[in-house]
Amino acid sequence: MTSMTREETEALIQEVLEVYPEKSAKDRAKHLTANDPAVEQSKKCITSNRKSLPGVMTIRGCAYAGSKGVVWGPIKDMIHVSHGPVGCGQYSRAGRRNYYVGMTGVNTFGTMNFTSDFQEKDIVFGGDKKLDKLVDEIEQLFPLNKGVTVQSECPIGLIGDDIEAVSKKKTKEKQKPVVPVRCEGFRGVSQSLGHHIANDAVRDWVLHNRDNDNRFESTPYDVTIIGDYNIGGDAWASRTLLEEMGLRVIAQWSGDGTLAEMENTPKAKLNLLHCYRSMNYISRHMEEKYGIPWMEYNFFGPTKIEESLRAIAARFDDKIKEGAERVIAKYKPLMEATIAKYRPRLEGKKVMLYVGGLRPRHIIGAYEDLGMEVVGTGYEFAHNDDYDRTIKEMGDSTLIYDDVTGYEFEEFVKKIKPDLIGSGIKEKYIFQKMGIPFRQMHSWDYSGPYHGYDGFAIFARDMDMTLNNPCWGKLQAPWKKTESESVTKAA
Amino acid sequence: MPKVMLRYSDKGKLLFYVAKKDQEDEIAKVEKDDENAWGGEVELTDGSKFYIDPISPPPKFPTTLMFKKA
Ligand code: SF4
Numbered sequence: 182m183t184s185m186t187r188e189e190t191e192a193l194i195q196e197v198l199e200v201y202p203e204k205s206a207k208d209r210a211k212h213l214t215a216n217d218p219a220v221e222q223s224k225k226c227i228t229s230n231r232k233s234l235p236g237v238m239t240i241r242g243c244a245y246a247g248s249k250g251v252v253w254g255p256i257k258d259m260i261h262v263s264h265g266p267v268g269c270g271q272y273s274r275a276g277r278r279n280y281y282v283g284m285t286g287v288n289t290f291g292t293m294n295f296t297s298d299f300q301e302k303d304i305v306f307g308g309d310k311k312l313d314k315l316v317d318e319i320e321q322l323f324p325l326n327k328g329v330t331v332q333s334e335c336p337i338g339l340i341g342d343d344i345e346a347v348s349k350k351k352t353k354e355k356q357k358p359v360v361p362v363r364c365e366g367f368r369g370v371s372q373s374l375g376h377h378i379a380n381d382a383v384r385d386w387v388l389h390n391r392d393n394d395n396r397f398e399s400t401p402y403d404v405t406i407i408g409d410y411n412i413g414g415d416a417w418a419s420r421t422l423l424e425e426m427g428l429r430v431i432a433q434w435s436g437d438g439t440l441a442e443m444e445n446t447p448k449a450k451l452n453l454l455h456c457y458r459s460m461n462y463i464s465r466h467m468e469e470k471y472g473i474p475w476m477e478y479n480f481f482g483p484t485k486i487e488e489s490l491r492a493i494a495a496r497f498d499d500k501i502k503e504g505a506e507r508v509i510a511k512y513k514p515l516m517e518a519t520i521a522k523y524r525p526r527l528e529g530k531k532v533m534l535y536v537g538g539l540r541p542r543h544i545i546g547a548y549e550d551l552g553m554e555v556v557g558t559g560y561e562f563a564h565n566d567d568y569d570r571t572i573k574e575m576g577d578s579t580l581i582y583d584d585v586t587g588y589e590f591e592e593f594v595k596k597i598k599p600d601l602i603g604s605g606i607k608e609k610y611i612f613q614k615m616g617i618p619f620r621q622m623h624s625w626d627y628s629g630p631y632h633g634y635d636g637f638a639i640f641a642r643d644m645d646m647t648l649n650n651p652c653w654g655k656l657q658a659p660w661k662k663t664e665s666e667s668v669t670k671a672a
Numbered sequence: 673m674p675k676v677m678l679r680y681s682d683k684g685k686l687l688f689y690v691a692k693k694d695q696e697d698e699i700a701k702v703e704k705d706d707e708n709a710w711g712g713e714v715e716l717t718d719g720s721k722f723y724i725d726p727i728s729p730p731p732k733f734p735t736t737l738m739f740k741k742a
Pocket of ligand 1: 243244245246269333334335336365366367
């Protein structure tokens with residue numbers, strides 16, 4: 182049960198807002214709310230996808246991060262050029278842990294950083310010639326690449342380079358796709374627009390490439406995994422379940438994905454969408470153009486997995502429905518054992534989340550399976566449709582925060598005193614120093630996978646490992662401890 | 673003049689999606705919805721109203737159409 186009443190939650194929000202200047206307080210107030218599951222439309226209680234206020238510490242990324250880092254980056258057999266100065270790509274290199282199989286540098290390029298390394302003269306005279314030359318060099322050094330994407334960084338848009346023209350020319354010369362992506366960091370309010378731009382680039386430059394090519398033999402059970410970035414192997418843990426129930430996964434977008442898979446996606450029977458935020462655009466497009474239906478699913482925690490497997494199976498014949506039941510039954514003992522082991526150690530603990538795309542709502546079920554309760558959640562870059570979906574998942578009067586600022590998050594934590602926080606690397610050390618157990622929920626804190634049944638077992642272990650770690654009792658210097666404290670801590 | 677994508681929800685209801693505004697609402701009422709034509713005034717579950725000249729024969733969903741604010 183929630184520990185705070187609606188009045189208390191609202192009072193807390195007011196209290197936190199007090200330090201802001203009047204105008205900022207008014208603006209931020211729209212982004213914070215006490216949840217009311219009865220509300221149908223989130224726009225009535227929360228504002229999202231707005232520009233962050235100047236002067237506050239936001240945790241958002243840029244459009245380039247959304248395109249290069251999230252959507253395009255994991256396509257392993259293409260080379261993604263960070264077009265512009267070297268920093269944007271180098272400082273984010275390989276940070277997202279999108280696992281893939283392949284020989285890096287030979288036929289796959291996921292963890293490498295390619296950049297046009299802009300210098301002053303490129304800014305002054307334009308970088309189109311450099312890009313042209315760079316694509317040739319890539320072709321020479323890495324002949325097994327299947328294509329190139331040009332991920333624009335801020336300066337490209339500012340100096341007005343015509344990357345589309347270069348890309349068209351190079352696509353012809355190379356006979357491989359060279360995809361210009363206009364994802365300059367200054368576009369939009371967060372990485373979210375980068376996802377959209379990347380989706381549009383896929384739509385315009387890739388998706389239709391094999392429309393008249395019928396060599397691909399499809400089956401009635403062809404599905405795709407969309408919006409799973411294979412962080413720590415997530416997509417693999419999901420894929421095995423789908424395959425075990427009798428479906429054939431013909432494409433993974435984009436974790437461990439390839440260009441060919443993307444091009445063959447229009448031949449699928451059903452698109453399975455995990456991250457709604459980053460790939461709903463392309464799913465909607467495929468539904469309209471190719472008539473492929475799409476559905477959202479959630480593979481966090483046995484309750485949600487079971488629901489999702491059944492919902493997916495319902496779209497197919499009895500063979501798949503039986504398959505789903507078989508899979509659920511097969512993993513039941515593993516799940517029961519996991520819950521029996523960890524639930525007693527985690528029962529009743531309170532969690533606060535602040536992540537991106539889908540996790541602030543999707544993981545709630547997994548925590549509930551362990552007897553834990555999510556008392557606050559929020560997104561960096563969600564839109565209203567995400568909050569529509571979140572309101573239903575969260576308990577009454579729990580705290581919801583959109584694009585939370587560093588200050589607000591800290592104050593909320595001080596008051597609510599959760600037992601665990603799940604957020605990103607930028608928040609990690611602040612909260613650990615405050616003595617609160619913390620898991621990075623973007624990169625799974627270098628662990629994973631967390632999707633699927635196998636993932637849940639790892640998830641449960643990790644949460645226990647973090648929460649019940651003896652280090653939390655050792656934060657105070659021994660000589661500063663009072664007698665009674667050291668006794669209770671030791672117990 | 674919002675560009676609207678229309679698709680069926682899991683429950684078989686027609687959804688009205690405006691990408692620019694992240695608005696996704698069910699359509700509550702359509703003025704004309706028979707085998708000859710589809711369109712006219714469209715009312716959403718949140719009460720907002722839009723207008724489109726009736727299209728005949730009725731369009732196949734999912735599809736994208738231009739609506740006017742009514
Ligand atoms: S905002 Fe611009 S300069 Fe900064 S990382 Fe993004 S693309 Fe690079």
